[in-house]
Amino acid sequence: MKLVVAVVKPFKLDDVKEALKALGVHGMTVSEVQGFGRQRGHTEVYRGAEYEVEFVPKVRLEILVDDTQAEPVTTAIVDAAGTGKIGDGKVWIVGVEEVVRVRTGERGSEAL
Amino acid sequence: MLAAAISYVPYPSWLNPGDNTWQLTAATFVGLMSLPGLAVLYASLVPKKWAVNVLGMMFAGFSIVMLCWFVYEYKLGFGPNSWGGGVKDINGVVTQTQLGRGGWTQFIDNFWGKPGPILSPLGEQGQAASAANTSVPFHFPTSTLAYFQLVFAAITPLLFLGSVLGRIKFSAWCLLVPLWSTFVYSIDAFLLWGGGYFAQEGALDYSGGYVIHMSAGVSGFVAAWVLGPRLLRDRQHFLPNNLVMAAVGAGILWLGWNGFNGGDPYYAGSDAATAVVNTNLATAAGLLTWVALDAWLSKEKKPTFLGAVNGLICGLVGITPGAGWVNGQGAIFIGIICCVIVWVAWNFLSKVRPFSKVDDALGVVYTHGIAGFFGGLLLGVFGDPGNLSLGCGHLDASGQVIATTTTQYATAGGSCTPFGVAGLVYTGSAHQLWEQFRAAIWVILWSALVTFLIMHLLKVVLRGVRYKDEILEVGDLAIHGEEAFPEEAFASRVGISVGGGSREVFENEPPQPDDPVPSGGSGS
Numbered sequence: 001m002k003l004v005v006a007v008v009k010p011f012k013l014d015d016v017k018e019a020l021k022a023l024g025v026h027g028m029t030v031s032e033v034q035g036f037g038r039q040r041g042h043t044e045v046y047r048g049a050e051y052e053v054e055f056v057p058k059v060r061l062e063i064l065v066d067d068t069q070a071e072p073v074t075t076a077i078v079d080a081a082g083t084g085k086i087g088d089g090k091v092w093i094v095g096v097e098e099v100v101r102v103r104t105g106e107r108g109s110e111a112l
Numbered sequence: 113m114l115a116a117a118i119s120y121v122p123y124p125s126w127l128n129p130g131d132n133t134w135q136l137t138a139a140t141f142v143g144l145m146s147l148p149g150l151a152v153l154y155a156s157l158v159p160k161k162w163a164v165n166v167l168g169m170m171f172a173g174f175s176i177v178m179l180c181w182f183v184y185e186y187k188l189g190f191g192p193n194s195w196g197g198g199v200k201d202i203n204g205v206v207t208q209t210q211l212g213r214g215g216w217t218q219f220i221d222n223f224w225g226k227p228g229p230i231l232s233p234l235g236e237q238g239q240a241a242s243a244a245n246t247s248v249p250f251h252f253p254t255s256t257l258a259y260f261q262l263v264f265a266a267i268t269p270l271l272f273l274g275s276v277l278g279r280i281k282f283s284a285w286c287l288l289v290p291l292w293s294t295f296v297y298s299i300d301a302f303l304l305w306g307g308g309y310f311a312q313e314g315a316l317d318y319s320g321g322y323v324i325h326m327s328a329g330v331s332g333f334v335a336a337w338v339l340g341p342r343l344l345r346d347r348q349h350f351l352p353n354n355l356v357m358a359a360v361g362a363g364i365l366w367l368g369w370n371g372f373n374g375g376d377p378y379y380a381g382s383d384a385a386t387a388v389v390n391t392n393l394a395t396a397a398g399l400l401t402w403v404a405l406d407a408w409l410s411k412e413k414k415p416t417f418l419g420a421v422n423g424l425i426c427g428l429v430g431i432t433p434g435a436g437w438v439n440g441q442g443a444i445f446i447g448i449i450c451c452v453i454v455w456v457a458w459n460f461l462s463k464v465r466p467f468s469k470v471d472d473a474l475g476v477v478y479t480h481g482i483a484g485f486f487g488g489l490l491l492g493v494f495g496d497p498g499n500l501s502l503g504c505g506h507l508d509a510s511g512q513v514i515a516t517t518t519t520q521y522a523t524a525g526g527s528c529t530p531f532g533v534a535g536l537v538y539t540g541s542a543h544q545l546w547e548q549f550r551a552a553i554w555v556i557l558w559s560a561l562v563t564f565l566i567m568h569l570l571k572v573v574l575r576g577v578r579y580k581d582e583i584l585e586v587g588d589l590a591i592h593g594e595e596a597f598p599e600e601a602f603a604s605r606v607g608i609s610v611g612g613g614s615r616e617v618f619e620n621e622p623p624q625p626d627d628p629v630p631s632g633g634s635g636s
Binding site for chain 2: 043044045046047048049050051
């Protein structure tokens with residue numbers, strides 16, 4: 001099993017979600033995160049004072065998949081989230097030792 | 113038969129229900145400017161970790177002035193003079209004649225009122241009387257006048273909380289407020305409004321451009337100087353926590369100001385309506401001016417919302433000293449001029465000593481101090497003698513207006529001359545401007561000196577007026593044990609207090625899964 005982790009632009013979340021549902025992905029966890037890569041931050045101004053914000057808001061997705069699904073899921077995310085501009089984000093795949101469904105105690109692929 | 117005509121009546125004939133209604137309504141509007149208006153505005157302009165502290169100081173400060181005002185301060189500011197001079201007591205009885213000995217003697221004789229409570233039945237229900245107005249009898253009781261004046265007294269220290277927040281001890285604030293309210297606010301109120309020296313000399317302050325806003329700006333600045341700056345980390349990360357709530361607070365301030373300026377004629381007449389309209393004109397002009405300056409001349413070139421709030425406050429403060437004495441055109445000019453001056457000061461003067469060396473957290477010295485100073489001077493420029501706050505006509509025996517036509521109202525007759533303010537542009541006379549200037553210098557110097565002395569006194573008494581750095585790093589949680597936005601998922605109840613303990617069993621409560629199992633076995 002693999003954990004696919006993606007950090008993408010917030011307004012691309014819907015596209016990514018639909019693409020993954022089309023692939024038969026059953027679930028995912030998303031969170032709002034802040035970070036930076038090559039994309040530069042921005043300045044904000046409150047009451048005449050300028051503040052530099054180096055972090056950019058992104059959405060982080062975590063999707064547990066079978067080994068065979070890891071590659072198509074990754075490709076789908078890259079296709080759905082890409083705009084070709086700097087700041088599109090990253091996707092990475094991590095090996096997972098075990099997964100347990102809390103309600104039933106099912107393990108491994110059964111729990112996905 | 114006279115006796116047959118006597119029946120229950122709700123008020124004596126000197127009371128006018130229209131005047132009384134508006135005065136109490138206006139007072140309530142002004143009260144809402146403090147709670148929740150200013151409390152919410154300031155609490156939303158500070159980082160999350162300081163919001164509760166701001167709210168706590170706002171509500172405590174309002175309560176402190178409330179008690180002080182009715183126990184002794186009202187008469188300090190609006191009662192008969194302490195020394196020598198004096199006009200009427202609260203029952204309308206002239207106790208002493210107004211002194212006019214001139215020079216310093218006149219100043220000393222007319223420095224403050226004699227403090228005392230107004231908590232008795234007659235104190236609350238008797239006809240209001242004060243040298244704040246000797247032309248026409250008040251048509252409402254002392255309670256109405258005192259409550260109207262209270263809400264002004266109460267908002268003033270809350271305004272300069274914006275200068276000292278983020279490091280002042282709660283205990284220091286709770287002592288600063290009554291001391292400042294007694295020795296700065298009440299005295300300035302007496303001198304300019306309560307029939308004191310500057311009132312007799314002819315200085316004018318419609319609703320508190322000097323007594324309230326400039327005084328708050330100067331006092332906050334001096335207090336911030338004595339107190340020292342916020343933590344460096346806080347200064348570098350001083351972001352507002354909620355701009356939507358800032359909008360709620362600022363909106364309440366703006367519309368609440370209809371009572372602030374609209375209540376100051378003391379009669380529900382045409383001057384009250386004029387003051388309301390002029391207030392709104394100046395505010396709209398000030399708001400748009402700041403937004404335009406931000407969009408065209410600031411480094412970021414963006415029309416910021418918090419800039420709009422600053423402009424709104426500049427317009428409100430600027431029009432306050434002359435709201436019912438200028439005409440609509442003058443109001444728009446005042447809004448624009450005050451806003452331009454404050455915008456320039458905010459962006460450039462702030463880089464020059466002493467402004468660059470004093471941490472006035474929310475910049476009260478600019479939007480209230482400088483806007484109030486220039487607003488007061490501009491009354492001497494734009495005061496329109498045709499804009500009457502009092503006209504001439506006939507009063508009946510109980511002081512109610514009768515048989516007065518529009519023409520009579522605006523025409524001098526007998527010993528009466530309609531009252532309007534003679535500004536420079538309409539009369540060519542700079543006399544009013546000079547009177548305004550003298551009063552302004554007094555208010556600046558007195559506010560600065562007394563605030564300085566109070567802060568140093570508190571430093572000794574409380575062994576320091578600011579929290580230790582370890583406390584400042586944490587903020588609300590360290591000071592109050594509360595957070596502005598608590599997260600219920602991460603906290604669970606311990607101990608026993610109000611509403612039952614961590615696990616009290618209530619009447620009719622079904623068994624909970626994690627209750628200890630009673631002897632006899634588990635049910636599940």
